[in-house]
Amino acid sequence: MLTPAPRATKPQARPAAADLLTWYDRHRRSLPWRAEPGEIAAPYRVWLSEIMLQQTTVMAVKPFYLRFLDRFPTVADLAAAPVDAVMQAWAGLGYYSRARNLHACAIAVMERHGGRFPATEAELLTLPGIGAYTAAAVASIAFNQRAAAVDGNVERVMSRLFAIEEALPKSKPLIRALTLELVPDDRPGDFAQAVMDLGATICTPKRPACALCPWMVPCEARAAGTQELYPKKLKKVSGDLRRGAAFVVLRADDGILLRTRPPQGLLGGMVETPTSAWEPSYEPAHAMLDAPMEARWQRLPGIVRHVFTHFPLELTVFLAKVPKGTPAPADLRWTLRRDLHEEALPGVMKKVLAHALGSGAAPVKTPKAKDER
Ligand code: SF4
Known part of the structure; x- marks a missing residue:
């Protein structure tokens, strides 16, 4: 006789911070900006790492963080440095507006707060x-204040834990409130880092390792077997994601290699850096086959995202520096960097140039970072 499949029931237990912290004490990631167990991290290090981690992975940030810290060991050193030196140390991390803000923030901490980061979310937000996100992360991790530091990882964990049906970004206030309810009085900084670690290592976007999760019992999505359906997201665009590579060539006299697109079709007649075809199956590992010239190409960390009416696009950006006098290949031309504003560059190309050369390369609104939402 067939027995009916067991019906998923709502878990009775509520998630407890203590269970997560017990797991964290055994499985915490060792990261260069983290304090040793039982210690509280330096605010400068926490802040620096959180700014670097916006839109950049932990793996990519680690070496940059260590080099940067070596060069600017304190907030006073950073504030006293010329902005060009800061930009130079930031080179390769992309999203250069973050580096400018980083420098401006260090100066503000020196001038307004005597070189000490303020401890509250409200003051940090100024x-x-x-x-x-950064205000909550610094307040909790560096000052042990109760705060809800909600990044993408935390959104995923909470959406699953409470089976939140409302779609992001509308669900953000609810997620924040539920997170804050869980933050314990005694170890808010460890709690913040524990949820981040859980999201990064166990409650991953695909195939979360629920059997290893300290919140397996109270997790509503796991009880229903619907983990991967959360977080619910508003469908933003129709059309398949396309991918491609963009090639930025900087000549020693500040010339940038450009071309004009054909008059018909998408972005007809507009100007661009050379790119590959944009296709759903494009593989950046093979991008050198599409490079416009022989050069020492550097693949930049991060990705440039742009949404056209009919499809979203992700471009991997490659940068090459070539000597003065290098001729332009056929159908391409050089434009001096200071004259870029005179070129008909579409938004996606301004993003590419800003990603490769810094936000001053062309007037562009850079994609929103976590803190700019
Ligand atoms: S039980 Fe699974 S889905 Fe739920 S929080 Fe843990 S890892 Fe995520």
Whole structure:
């Protein structure tokens, strides 16, 4: 006789911070900006790492963080440095507006707070480049204040834990409130880092390792077997994601290699850096086959995202520096960097140039970072 499949029931237990912290004490990631167990991290290090981690992975940030810290060991060193030196140390991390804000924030900490980061979320929010997420992360991790530091990882964990049906971004206030309810009085900084670690290592976007999760019992999505359906997201665009590579060539006399697109079709007649075809199956690992010239190409960390009416696009950006006098290949031309504003560059190309050369390369609104939402 067939027995009916067991019906998923709502878990009775509520998630407890203590269970997560017990797991964290055994499985915490060792990261260069983290304090040793039982210690509280230096605010400068926490802030620096959180700014670097906006839109950049932990793996990519680690070496940059260590080099940067070596060069600017304190907030006073950073504030005293010329902005060009800061930009130079930031080179390769992309999203250069973050580096400018970083420098401005260091100066503000010196001038307004005597070189000590303020401890509350409200005061941290008044500093350049610090938004809701970073303020909560610094307040909790560096000052042990109760705060809800909600990034993408935390959104995923909470959406699953409470089976939140409302779609992002509308569900953000609810997620924040539920997170804050869980923050314990005694170890808010460890709690913030524990949820981040859980999201990064166990409650991953695909195939979460629920059997290893300290919140397996109270998790509503796991009880229903619907983990991967959360977080619910508003469908933003129709059309398949396309991918491609963009090639930025900088000549020693500040010339940038450009071309004009054909008059018909998408972005007809507009100007661009050379790119590959844009296709759903494009593989950046093979991008050198599409490079416009022989050069020492550097693949930049991060990705440039742009949404056209009919499809979203992700471009991997490659940068090459070539000597003065290098001729332009056929159908391409050089434009001096200072004259870029005279070129008909579409938004996506301004993003590419800003990603490769810094936000001053062309007037562009850079994609929103976590703190700029
Ligand atoms: S039980 Fe699974 S889905 Fe739920 S929080 Fe843990 S890892 Fe995520």
